[in-house]
Amino acid sequence: MTRPGSGPALFTDLYQLTMMQGYFVSGLHTQDATFDLSFRRAPYRGGYAVWAGLEPALEYLSGLRFGEADLAYLDSLGLFRPDFLAALRGWRFTACVTAFPEGSVVFPHEPLLTVRGPLWEAQLVETALLNVLNFQTLIATKAARCLSAAQAGAHGGEIVEFGARRAQGPDGALGAARAAVIGGATGTSNVEAAARYGLRVTGTHAHAWVESFPDELSAFRAYAALYPDATTLLLDTFDTLRSGLPNALTVARELRAAGHELRGVRLDSGDLAYLSAQVRSALDGAGFPDVRIVASNDLSEFVIQSVIQGGGRVDVYGIGTQLATGGGDGGGALGGVYKLVALGGQDRMKLTGDLAKTSVPGTKRVWRARDGAGRYALDVVTGQDEAAPQPGGRVSDPANPLRSRRIPDGLGWADPRVTVMDAGQRTRPAESLPELQARAHAELAALPDGTRRLLNPHAYHVSLSAALQGRRDALIGALRDRHGL
Amino acid sequence: MTRPGSGPALFTDLYQLTMMQGYFVSGLHTQDATFDLSFRRAPYRGGYAVWAGLEPALEYLSGLRFGEADLAYLDSLGLFRPDFLAALRGWRFTACVTAFPEGSVVFPHEPLLTVRGPLWEAQLVETALLNVLNFQTLIATKAARCLSAAQAGAHGGEIVEFGARRAQGPDGALGAARAAVIGGATGTSNVEAAARYGLRVTGTHAHAWVESFPDELSAFRAYAALYPDATTLLLDTFDTLRSGLPNALTVARELRAAGHELRGVRLDSGDLAYLSAQVRSALDGAGFPDVRIVASNDLSEFVIQSVIQGGGRVDVYGIGTQLATGGGDGGGALGGVYKLVALGGQDRMKLTGDLAKTSVPGTKRVWRARDGAGRYALDVVTGQDEAAPQPGGRVSDPANPLRSRRIPDGLGWADPRVTVMDAGQRTRPAESLPELQARAHAELAALPDGTRRLLNPHAYHVSLSAALQGRRDALIGALRDRHGL
Numbered sequence: 008m009t010r011p012g013s014g015p016a017l018f019t020d021l022y023q024l025t026m027m028q029g030y031f032v033s034g035l036h037t038q039d040a041t042f043d044l045s046f047r048r049a050p051y052r053g054g055y056a057v058w059a060g061l062e063p064a065l066e067y068l069s070g071l072r073f074g075e076a077d078l079a080y081l082d083s084l085g086l087f088r089p090d091f092l093a094a095l096r097g098w099r100f101t102a103c104v105t106a107f108p109e110g111s112v113v114f115p116h117e118p119l120l121t122v123r124g125p126l127w128e129a130q131l132v133e134t135a136l137l138n139v140l141n142f143q144t145l146i147a148t149k150a151a152r153c154l155s156a157a158q159a160g161a162h163g164g165e166i167v168e169f170g171a172r173r174a175q176g177p178d179g180a181l182g183a184a185r186a187a188v189i190g191g192a193t194g195t196s197n198v199e200a201a202a203r204y205g206l207r208v209t210g211t212h213a214h215a216w217v218e219s220f221p222d223e224l225s226a227f228r229a230y231a232a233l234y235p236d237a238t239t240l241l242l243d244t245f246d247t248l249r250s251g252l253p254n255a256l257t258v259a260r261e262l263r264a265a266g267h268e269l270r271g272v273r274l275d276s277g278d279l280a281y282l283s284a285q286v287r288s289a290l291d292g293a294g295f296p297d298v299r300i301v302a303s304n305d306l307s308e309f310v311i312q313s314v315i316q317g318g319g320r321v322d323v324y325g326i327g328t329q330l331a332t333g334g335g336d337g338g339g340a341l342g343g344v345y346k347l348v349a350l351g352g353q354d355r356m357k358l359t360g361d362l363a364k365t366s367v368p369g370t371k372r373v374w375r376a377r378d379g380a381g382r383y384a385l386d387v388v389t390g391q392d393e394a395a396p397q398p399g400g401r402v403s404d405p406a407n408p409l410r411s412r413r414i415p416d417g418l419g420w421a422d423p424r425v426t427v428m429d430a431g432q433r434t435r436p437a438e439s440l441p442e443l444q445a446r447a448h449a450e451l452a453a454l455p456d457g458t459r460r461l462l463n464p465h466a467y468h469v470s471l472s473a474a475l476q477g478r479r480d481a482l483i484g485a486l487r488d489r490h491g492l
Numbered sequence: 493m494t495r496p497g498s499g500p501a502l503f504t505d506l507y508q509l510t511m512m513q514g515y516f517v518s519g520l521h522t523q524d525a526t527f528d529l530s531f532r533r534a535p536y537r538g539g540y541a542v543w544a545g546l547e548p549a550l551e552y553l554s555g556l557r558f559g560e561a562d563l564a565y566l567d568s569l570g571l572f573r574p575d576f577l578a579a580l581r582g583w584r585f586t587a588c589v590t591a592f593p594e595g596s597v598v599f600p601h602e603p604l605l606t607v608r609g610p611l612w613e614a615q616l617v618e619t620a621l622l623n624v625l626n627f628q629t630l631i632a633t634k635a636a637r638c639l640s641a642a643q644a645g646a647h648g649g650e651i652v653e654f655g656a657r658r659a660q661g662p663d664g665a666l667g668a669a670r671a672a673v674i675g676g677a678t679g680t681s682n683v684e685a686a687a688r689y690g691l692r693v694t695g696t697h698a699h700a701w702v703e704s705f706p707d708e709l710s711a712f713r714a715y716a717a718l719y720p721d722a723t724t725l726l727l728d729t730f731d732t733l734r735s736g737l738p739n740a741l742t743v744a745r746e747l748r749a750a751g752h753e754l755r756g757v758r759l760d761s762g763d764l765a766y767l768s769a770q771v772r773s774a775l776d777g778a779g780f781p782d783v784r785i786v787a788s789n790d791l792s793e794f795v796i797q798s799v800i801q802g803g804g805r806v807d808v809y810g811i812g813t814q815l816a817t818g819g820g821d822g823g824g825a826l827g828g829v830y831k832l833v834a835l836g837g838q839d840r841m842k843l844t845g846d847l848a849k850t851s852v853p854g855t856k857r858v859w860r861a862r863d864g865a866g867r868y869a870l871d872v873v874t875g876q877d878e879a880a881p882q883p884g885g886r887v888s889d890p891a892n893p894l895r896s897r898r899i900p901d902g903l904g905w906a907d908p909r910v911t912v913m914d915a916g917q918r919t920r921p922a923e924s925l926p927e928l929q930a931r932a933h934a935e936l937a938a939l940p941d942g943t944r945r946l947l948n949p950h951a952y953h954v955s956l957s958a959a960l961q962g963r964r965d966a967l968i969g970a971l972r973d974r975h976g977l
Binding site for chain 2: 009010013017018019020021022023024025026028029030032033035038040042076077080081084086126130133134135137138139141142169171172173174175176177178179180181182183196197198199201202203208209210211212213214215216218219220222223229230233234237244245246249250276328331332333334338339340341342343345346347350355356357358364486489490491492
């Protein structure tokens with residue numbers, strides 16, 4: 008925050024504050040409220056999302072306060088009463104938060120994070136929670152998709168995040184670097200992100216470097232002399248195969264003669280499948296099978312897939328715009344929502360003509376099943392106090408209750424969500440990014456294969472228990488009766 | 493920056509720092525370098541962009557320094573020499589910056605911002621400059637497009653920014669609110685953005701407010717009692733026309749009886765064209781012609797256009813995701829680039845097979861022509877010392893030199909770019925956001941009509957002078973000869 012004397016509490020929509028005051032004046036502010044955060048469609052028209060942003064969300068909640076500058080600003084708006092502003096002084100977040108652990112694989116229509124506590128507290132935090140969780144989940148999911156594409160080839164492949172210059176603001180770049188690593192990136196070019204989050208920082212050189220020397224070979228030699236064990240040469244400033252490649256081979260031989268090895272070469276334009284195969288062949292033929300080929304230039308999971316299908320031999324994909332902004336069809340923003348589902352022990356919901364957009368009322372839990380091979384089979388959302396689903400029990404599709412199914416035998420059930428904050432206090436230490444990356448890796452590996460398909464994936468089933476579906480139907484009926492609809 | 497003892501200098505790609513050290517070791521670091529920032533395609537497949545982000549970019553350059561924590565971090569990487577790190581201690585940006593004033597309307601292939609100064613300084617700042625200028629230009633352009641769509645109806649219309657929850661991180665939300673106002677938004681729902689940038693902050697209430705009361709009418713009454721002169725009621729929690737509208741009319745009458753007026757109603761789902769026309773008719777018929785209709789729910793310039801074409805009567809469009817992230821076809825990220833164009837007085841460029849991606853070498857200026865009616869006619873990029881284009885002179889398309897044209901008579905020429913930083917010092921005070929919004933408004937009004945079309949716009953002509961085209965051709969030839977291509 009750059010305003011002196013401010014806290015993070017004004018990072019919210021105005022209506023959260025006007026509603027807070029309204030609850031305060033109406034005496035509703037301390038009512039026990041439950042809000043669920045969920046999304047309705049997986050990003051990129053894919054079959055899953057990688058849940059990310061929880062740690063920054065918990066840091067926000069832990070540090071939530073109104074500074075004196077904030078209170079003075081609110082007072083200046085002419086909307087807020089002195090008693091309300093006085094109540095905000097010293098105000099802290101005291102609610103409980105239950106959530107999937109960061110790095111989990113998650114699906115549409117399930118409560119990813121639940122805030123339960125005084126109504127005005129739970130209301131205020133909507134904007135900031137959605138902001139950080141929507142964005143980081145979007146990016147972690149993109150990284151997982153790109154890595155999945157990169158690893159589909161016979162030669163494997165890794166991904167690194169190169170997108171700071173195309174990200175949406177400085178924070179956008181930093182958050183994207185963090186989330187990209189959770190989803191599977193092995194490093195970032197962003198030095199501040201690396202310093203802040205302890206990430207591996209990586210890079211090559213730019214065209215400007217080559218243009219700053221009398222010729223390409225001089226430029227390559229100067230770079231290699233300075234970084235003899237960490238040189239990746241950019242081949243396409245003038246011509247990849249006719250100029251960059253032979254000059255890089257010259258430098259590779261000179262480095263080896265001096266007791267070092269060229270680390271890599273980078274391709275940044277042209278037909279990456281063709282060029283990487285040609286370069287691989289030339290490097291191997293010259294005795295440099297360990298020189299790595301880095302590719303960049305508007306990569307996405309689909310470009311990576313096509314490079315591999317075209318016979319490409321890329322070792323490292325440096326992904327910029329698409330990984331920093333979560334671009335692509337069905338990307339750009341995750342449409343996560345945060346809905347009131349219970350108040351004062353009573354179920355709450357918003358009606359709408361579109362059942363897929365109707366929230367699921369009540370405090371709930373999520374049960375996730377594994378089959379005998381350890382693969383995830385389906386998720387069932389139940390009421391908070393319901394036991395694990397039983398074989399033969401019927402569950403229904405939250406977006407279409409006419410679609411129901413019976414629970415098969417042989418599944419093992421667990422509730423993957425954990426209490427991450429109790430009475431406003433964090434219940435567990437922050438996890439490291441390597442831990443989160445490892446969790447995402449293990450969870451992705453447990454998905455049914457078709458769920459990871461980039462296009463037209465198998466839809467992983469998230470169902471509602473019969474009891475919860477019944478509560479929802481009853482509430483819809485009661486609301487329609489009460490409002491004469 | 494949240495790392496103690498850090499400055500903004502590590503917000504860059506690693507290769508800028510490794511190249512900086514390389515220039516330093518090679519003695520090239522103080523060579524006089526010129527870099528141009530430009531983009532190759534207008535966002536959203538449109539015909540123009542609104543240039544934004546300059547003020548934050550200048551703040552970054554003015555405050556650029558390496559903190560002790562930054563130097564310690566760089567030292568820990570094992571890539572940097574002590575003499576280089578010592579040279580970074582106390583390092584400041586001392587270059588000159590020329591740019592279009594913020595809020596200008598700009599086009600592909602022209603130098604939007606030029607940095608001229610010591611090579612290592614100009615190199616370092618690439619990442620951060622592109623980050624802030626790419627993003628804010630993207631969003632300001634989106635706002636201009638949305639406003640243009642909103643104002644196309646017989647009843648006019650304004651736009652406000654509602655996207656904090658879907659923006660890419662907290663900074664993404666703050667930067668988007670700022671840029672949206674430059675492009676024409678009249679307010680934001682983001683309280684922190686409003687406090688920081690002096691914006692009008694605006695809002696209504698959420699569905700949760702209605703669900704927190706026994707019924708919708710009680711909820712509306714409670715809100716109106718608290719904000720009798722600033723109430724906008726959300727109509728669709730249960731049913732817009734059958735429940736929300738009659739309850740809002742009841743409250744509007746009660747407010748009037750108490751000497752106040754309901755400010756507005758908000759529609760957040762359903763057929764916005766149909767519903768807004770119905771609601772307008774009902775409000776007018778009940779004697780409330782001044783109650784404003786606010787619409788939200790996944791709006792974009794194209795949705796706004798269709799609402800108006802469908803007979804909608806919306807007064808205020810609250811735009812979230814698309815305005816906070818610059819989403820849509822051809823959106824998500826502006827692909828701005830920053831290219832070395834001169835070094836030590838010599839032209840520089842990168843070759844490529846695609847002429848549209850080949851940079852234009854040399855230090856340059858931009859000449860913009862107005863016709864007799866004050867409308868912009870074309871831009872011509874020339875060498876730094878060339879005079880204004882003369883009638884009859886031939887100019888050519890930067891992406892295709894075979895397409896050339898003659899300069900017509902009757903144009904008035906001016907160089908719209910200004911020196912915004914000289915020897916690292918700012919040359920002019922920061923401009924206020926109202927000034928920037930007014931500039932954008934005036935510049936957009938000066939565009940040829942077809943250029944503002946949302947789809948398939950007229951391509952505004954940016955041309956190269958014959959002399960500059962000749963220099964580019966000569967350099968391409970020389971580089972090809974030198975590299976045997």
